[in-house]
Amino acid sequence: MKLTWRIWMLIAFLIFSLISIFSIPPQFLEKGLIVKSVEQNSSVFDLGLRAGMIIQEINGQTIETIEDYSNSMSIFSDLQEHKLDIKTKEVEIINLFSAEIVDQIQLEEIPFTRIQTGLDIRGGARALVGSEEKLTNSEVEDLIAVSQERLNIYGLSDVKLKRVSDLSGNNYMLVEIAGSTPSDLQDLIAKQGKFEAKIGNDTVFRGGDEDITYVARSGQDSGIYDCRQSSEEQWVCLFRFAISLSVDAAENYAQVTKNIPINATNPAYLEKTIDFYLDDIMTDSLLISKDLQGSDVTQHSIQGSGSGTTQKEAYDNAQQDMKKLQTVLITGSLPFKLKIVKTDQISPVLGQGFIRKIFLAGLFALIAVSLVILIRYRSWKISLALLVASISEVVIILGFASLINWNLDLPSIAGIIATIGTGVDHLIVILDESRNTSESIKERIKKALFIVMTAYFTTVVALLPLYWAGAGLLKGFAVTTLIGITTGVLITRPAFADIIKKLSN
Amino acid sequence: MTKTEKLGNWYDKNYKKLLIFPALLLILSLVYLGYFYSQNQDIIHKDVSLTGGTTVTIDSSVSVEDLKLELSKTFEDLVVRAISDNTGQQTRVIITVPEEPDAIVPILEDYLGIKLTEENSSIEFTGSSLSQDFYVQLQIALITAFLLMALVVFLIFSKSFKIKLLVSILTISVLILFVLLKGIYLIIPFIGLLLIFYLYIKYSVPSFAVIVSAFADILMTLALVDLIGLKISTAGIVAFLMLIGYSVDTDILLTTRMLRRKESVRQALFGAFKTGTTMTLTSIFALVAALITVYSVSPILTQIFTILLIGLLFDLFNTWITNASLIKWYVEVKQ
Numbered sequence: 001m002k003l004t005w006r007i008w009m010l011i012a013f014l015i016f017s018l019i020s021i022f023s024i025p026p027q028f029l030e031k032g033l034i035v036k037s038v039e040q041n042s043s044v045f046d047l048g049l050r051a052g053m054i055i056q057e058i059n060g061q062t063i064e065t066i067e068d069y070s071n072s073m074s075i076f077s078d079l080q081e082h083k084l085d086i087k088t089k090e091v092e093i094i095n096l097f098s099a100e101i102v103d104q105i106q107l108e109e110i111p112f113t114r115i116q117t118g119l120d121i122r123g124g125a126r127a128l129v130g131s132e133e134k135l136t137n138s139e140v141e142d143l144i145a146v147s148q149e150r151l152n153i154y155g156l157s158d159v160k161l162k163r164v165s166d167l168s169g170n171n172y173m174l175v176e177i178a179g180s181t182p183s184d185l186q187d188l189i190a191k192q193g194k195f196e197a198k199i200g201n202d203t204v205f206r207g208g209d210e211d212i213t214y215v216a217r218s219g220q221d222s223g224i225y226d227c228r229q230s231s232e233e234q235w236v237c238l239f240r241f242a243i244s245l246s247v248d249a250a251e252n253y254a255q256v257t258k259n260i261p262i263n264a265t266n267p268a269y270l271e272k273t274i275d276f277y278l279d280d281i282m283t284d285s286l287l288i289s290k291d292l293q294g295s296d297v298t299q300h301s302i303q304g305s306g307s308g309t310t311q312k313e314a315y316d317n318a319q320q321d322m323k324k325l326q327t328v329l330i331t332g333s334l335p336f337k338l339k340i341v342k343t344d345q346i347s348p349v350l351g352q353g354f355i356r357k358i359f360l361a362g363l364f365a366l367i368a369v370s371l372v373i374l375i376r377y378r379s380w381k382i383s384l385a386l387l388v389a390s391i392s393e394v395v396i397i398l399g400f401a402s403l404i405n406w407n408l409d410l411p412s413i414a415g416i417i418a419t420i421g422t423g424v425d426h427l428i429v430i431l432d433e434s435r436n437t438s439e440s441i442k443e444r445i446k447k448a449l450f451i452v453m454t455a456y457f458t459t460v461v462a463l464l465p466l467y468w469a470g471a472g473l474l475k476g477f478a479v480t481t482l483i484g485i486t487t488g489v490l491i492t493r494p495a496f497a498d499i500i501k502k503l504s505n
Numbered sequence: 506m507t508k509t510e511k512l513g514n515w516y517d518k519n520y521k522k523l524l525i526f527p528a529l530l531l532i533l534s535l536v537y538l539g540y541f542y543s544q545n546q547d548i549i550h551k552d553v554s555l556t557g558g559t560t561v562t563i564d565s566s567v568s569v570e571d572l573k574l575e576l577s578k579t580f581e582d583l584v585v586r587a588i589s590d591n592t593g594q595q596t597r598v599i600i601t602v603p604e605e606p607d608a609i610v611p612i613l614e615d616y617l618g619i620k621l622t623e624e625n626s627s628i629e630f631t632g633s634s635l636s637q638d639f640y641v642q643l644q645i646a647l648i649t650a651f652l653l654m655a656l657v658v659f660l661i662f663s664k665s666f667k668i669k670l671l672v673s674i675l676t677i678s679v680l681i682l683f684v685l686l687k688g689i690y691l692i693i694p695f696i697g698l699l700l701i702f703y704l705y706i707k708y709s710v711p712s713f714a715v716i717v718s719a720f721a722d723i724l725m726t727l728a729l730v731d732l733i734g735l736k737i738s739t740a741g742i743v744a745f746l747m748l749i750g751y752s753v754d755t756d757i758l759l760t761t762r763m764l765r766r767k768e769s770v771r772q773a774l775f776g777a778f779k780t781g782t783t784m785t786l787t788s789i790f791a792l793v794a795a796l797i798t799v800y801s802v803s804p805i806l807t808q809i810f811t812i813l814l815i816g817l818l819f820d821l822f823n824t825w826i827t828n829a830s831l832i833k834w835y836v837e838v839k840q
Contacts (some may be wrong), residue, residue, distance in 0.1 A: 123623065125623075128635065130635075166638065166642055168638060168641070168642065170638065339632070340632070341631070341632040341634065341635040342630065342631045342632060342635055343606070343628075343629070343630045344627075344628075344629040344630070345623060345627060345628045345629070346623075346627045346629075347562075347564075347623050347624065347625065347626055347627045353802070354802055354803070357798055357799060357801075357802045357803075358799070358806075360798050361794070361795040361798035361799050361806075362795070364794035364795065364797070364798055365790075365791035365792070365794045365795045366791070367794070368787070368790035368791050368793070368794040369787045369790065369791050371790070372783065372786055372787045372790055373783075373787065376783050410740070410803065410805050410806065411740070411743065413806070414740065414743065414744075414747075414805075414806065414809050417795065417806075417809075418747050418750065418751075420791070421751060421788050421791065421792075422750060422751065422754060424784070424787050424788070424791070425751075425754045425755075425784040425787075425788065426754075428780060428783050428784045428787065429758055429780060429784070432776070432779065432780035432783070433780075439767055447761065447765060450761060450765075451757055451758050451761045454657070454658075454661050454757045454761070455750075455753065455754045455757050455758075457657045457661075458654045458657045458658060458749075458750065458753050458757070459750035461650070461653035461654055461656070461657055462650035462651070462653065462654045462746060462749045462750050463650070463746065463750070464649075464650075464653070465645065465646035465647075465649040465650055465653075466646055466650075466743065466746060468642075468646075473739075474739060474740075474743055477743055
């Protein structure tokens with residue numbers, strides 16, 4: 001049997017789609033773990049490890065599962081330095097590492113296909129951030145730049161930020177984090193981050209690079225220096241880090257402190273304290289040493305504390321507060337108050353087994369369709385051809401989605417289902433038209449394709465508005481459906497018409 | 506005379522009378538929706554994604570009744586429901602309140618004695634102003650989708666170029682006015698809408714029949730969905746959009762077969778009926794199969810499939826009684 005060019009085109013598209021889904025060589029044959037993220041400026045990052053690399057061996061042990069990896073890294077449980085020989089597919093890294101490395105690298109198993117799933121399936125967090133007033137495009141771009149910097153400084157790299165807008169002209173920042181979510185994400189992205197150091201009612205300096213030229217974040221100038229038990233069930237840890245003020249800010253400091261009297265009860269210090277405010281809430285208050293009175297030195301120290309019921313909890317809280325404070329001191333504040341208008345935290349665990357169910361749903365739906373077709377036409381050849389055409393449409397949608405790195409979320413899956421539905425409808429139109437014997441086969445196929453095209457255009461125009469409605473959160477539905485029905489009417493359905501022509505000859 | 510011929514003769518004699526059924530059902534739906542509106546100040550029961558609030562999904566087999574009793578002490582407007590797998594075993598509870606997450610999460614943690622983490626729960630929150638925005642936008646999307654669909658049908662089945670142009674311009678102006686105008690001024694686009702429908706009747710009865718049938722599908726589905734008390738989410742409104750696409754497929758098939766036929770009216774109608782019902786039945790069977798599979802895992806897909814299923818059942822009715830009678834009437838008058 002000679003194949004027509006339409007059938008060849010379908011075959012070509014199918015092959016491209018399969019390559020796009022599985023890649024060459026197939027991804028599922030690859031052994032190892034893929035690096036999801038590496039903390040920037042960590043030592044292992046400096047030595048060349050990057051997200052996307054595939055770790056295959058650590059110290060001679062083959063790494064195939066997350067357990068293998070945690071076994072290899074368990075040598076750091078003594079908190080000492082150890083030598084590691086990390087062999088990735090791309091590079092080999094041999095060096096001494098401290099225990100910090102465990103937190104700096106995040107790995108995941110190599111996915112079976114290149115298809116990416118959306119947050120609502122894979123798990124993760126999403127937030128839509130707006131303001132009390134309408135934000136302009138450039139305000140949202142600024143917001144994204146600051147947020148990006150904050151998240152980077154904070155050590156979160158696997159975060160997507162983008163501007164979305166909706167039909168009524170509102171602009172939002174969409175934040176998406178895959179996998180596990182830090183509990184203080186909301187603080188980090190939705191706080192305006194206005195930092196002020198005040199003495200009495202005078203503001204001495206503010207967060208941001210105008211007043212603060214340098215913030216120490218590692219080494220001796222930054223860290224937790226004391227932990228103690230303050231009461232039976234209460235621990236407090238104190239942190240401090242050094243900052244450098246700009247010359248103007250240092251002069252300002254000298255001016256303000258010049259005339260403050262010495263504290264009568266505690267003569268080593270001044271009478272007034274320096275108070276730190278974060279978003280207008282006082283976070284800490286420090287005594288000012290009398291040596292610093294009227295001085296325009298640029299070196300200062302910021303201090304603070306964290307508390308908890310155990311020493312570890314207090315330590316972790318102090319560490320977190322320090323990081324947050326450092327972040328706002330570096331990035332400065334945003335000129336507007338933010339409001340989180342939507343947050344979704346989807347459990348990755350709840351999403352497990354979901355994909356399998358969806359596949360089952362698709363499979364059962366196709367079996368149901370094939371049974372109806374088999375009963376109606378009493379020909380297994382036709383049923384099979386229809387099944388093949390219908391599955392091809394799904395494969396092409398998935399191939400296209402992985403090509404453009406589209407995240408398949410629930411709306412996208414609903415779109416694929418819609419495509420299968422209309423696809424089968426159109427295949428039946430073609431089938432019945434071609435079996436009608438009152439006209440020539442060419443005429444009949446022409447009429448069938450006319451019906452299919454008309455139906456196609458009505459669906460396209462019905463879906464277009466969805467592209468913008470709802471801040472783009474339902475875009476997936478429109479995108480997959482449009483890909484599906486367009487490739488459907490251009491490729492699979494004409495090819496199917498040819499197959500039916502062949503079968504009826 | 507065979508049975509089918511008898512049926513055909515009976516149909517030829519009575520098909521106009523059959524129109525009474527869809528007309529009655531349409532009026533009934535409209536009356537019910539009017540009553541529903543007077544009771545609820547809206548035409549649907551909106552769920553939390555459209556009113557604003559928090560949904561917490563927890564991996565737990567805790568008793569729904571007890572949890573509800575406990576939570577109702579604090580929350581007035583509360584929905585607690587269980588999700589079970591296919592064996593009837595409860596796997597999750599879903600709690601919905603109009604408050605923010607901070608209000609409900611601590612109380613749940615206290616009651617269940619566990620910390621809610623990403624391992625055991627999902628927490629979704631939508632602010633009320635955003636969800637109102639969503640609702641308005643989705644309504645606009647729905648109206649736009651319907652009018653554009655109607656326009657495409659008109660462009661394909663009507664004849665005169667001038668009228669096509671006029672209807673296109675009118676449709677687009679009406680859409681723009683719908684988005685721009687508010688309150689009482691919305692009367693202007695509504696008048697435009699009536700004008701468009703008048704042009705449909707005057708210049709292309711077949712496209713008018715398609716649109717009436719699609720409109721009836723949506724209205725009847727809406728009425729039934731309200732009647733069974735389904736709370737509609739954003740996904741549910743998307744399902745109505747899908748319904749527009751699905752329901753016109755069979756109408757277009759019917760219209761094309763009737764207008765471009767080489768055989769008798771009866772043969773054309775019967776052929777279209779055979780093809781069209783196969784189309785809708787495959788969709789219905791596929792939906793039922795999918796619904797059974799996803800019922801226990803995804804409330805969102807469950808809602809989409811349920812609405813589509815109801816819509817397709819009404820579509821069988823509206824395509825083969827409403828639209829078929831109208832187009833047959835039109836074709837016979839023309840002959």
